[in-house]
Amino acid sequence: MSEFTENLIPGLTTKSKISRFRPASYVLIPLAAILFQVYVPRFVEYLSYLELPLMVTVYFAIMRRQPVAGAIIGAAIGLAQDSLSSHPLGMFGIVMTLAGYFAASISQRFDVENSALRFILSFFFFLFHQVFFWVLARGLLGQNLDLLVPQKIIFAFLNSVVAVPLFLILDRLKIEDR
């Protein structure tokens, strides 16, 4: 096994760390992310591509390293996002639940403190979020939405660029490592 692989997959040799946060963080950070998405694009229109609630979901999921916690956090943030959108309740909820679950599952095998991996995870989960939302909208609601793949890839890249420093900032809010 190479050194790079060992760095990325410490779970194979060492025990996984579970990061903990203050209970208020689980409420205030997602709330801030949702409010950012609601109000900031009104003044800075090009920032509407930022999917901060998804980034926060992925962050909490990978830091908690518990699929159940990831799924519940994803569902809560997704439903809150749904309640301020024009879609039926549950669309973002289902997508975010799956994103949280899979992110937490992946984090059990990889070193999620690594910025490169965080970048890749953010990129992957943004695309997953967009594609799965498109599938749900077509399949469940019968909406004929366009999936502009090149645009989504660019947005995924931009979101990942933002996600890495954002995750580093959120790392400062951790209170305990076990």
Place this chain on the structure above:
Amino acid sequence: MESFLSRYRNLSVLLLLIVAQLLLLAYQVKAGEDVRLIRVWAVTAVTPLARGIEWIRGGTGGFFSGYVFLRDVQVENQRLRQEVGQLRLRTQFLSAELATADRAKALLAFRSSLPSKTLPARVIGTGTGANARVVYVDRGSTDGVMKGMAAITPEGIVGKVVAAYPTASLVQLITEQGSVAGVISQKNRVRGILKGQGSANCAVEYIQNEDKLEAGEWFFTSGADRIFPRGLPVGRVKMVGEGRGGKEVIVAPSALQAGLEEMLIVLDGVHGLIPDPQTPASSDVSILAPPPDGASTQPASSAAEPSGAGLTDADRLREKYKRIGESQGIEFGASPGRVADFNRTPTPEAPAAKPEAAKPEVAKPNAPKPVPPVKQ
């Protein structure tokens, strides 16, 4: 069973969450109803924040920029620079006030020229989701806003209300995917369905390749969708070409070309007429159309109470309905109770019936017939 659940605990919780949300979705889709309580809570919790942000931005933004500027002055010129700063601040404030007043005046002029009953509203936020094309406005069900009402500006149609909460409403822009409106072209009277694309432009579908349509031609609402009253500007044709199933037409919505700050919610829509092609209907002329040939220009003060020459089609239509209403002893647009019989022509001695205003609205032989007001 218990051991199965404990063994597959993660998967069980995931399935439980997904199934619960699928059931929630299925209920909403099947019943055609929203889980209103959750949305009302969310919007009501968030709206005060939005109003606060708007208030801070509008009221004190200029002050803070001026303050930061004043902190950088040199000591020896402090007093003079303070004066300059204050004057600049005042100028900035007055300019902002003037701009706001101009916008409000334009909106007011447009509102008074509309036969429809409208309510001004201000944008206070956008919807969630990347590239969401929905906005929140500061008028809700307590102001009389209801789901399905149209949102317009002097420049054109904006969208429709998709949810009305007590203190705010959610307006779906016409550029949002899935957003539709019945439209008709100004010059060639070609009918089609305007569809949002999720981008800055909209497509107009169901236009035959044989139909004549030109780039730059204006589209107006046809009233067929029962949301937007007939005769409102929609946008200009940006691109037109022949396609497989019909013409491919791209329209640039006129109301969304600049930033969207204020809009009018149509509470009680009344159909208007499509203006003549000679009458430009762009954003810069839609409030006050140029007077007909040979007519003198009316003073600006008469904009609120239009009569005679210098009127738009909507003004003339409103005058006509007003006259019919007066001849039957009913004040047009005043009370929701009695409605005048608009099929009866007013008697010749009816008051305030100027010869110009009594003429038919459209002189063109192929122009549409006047449409009686239809409540939306």
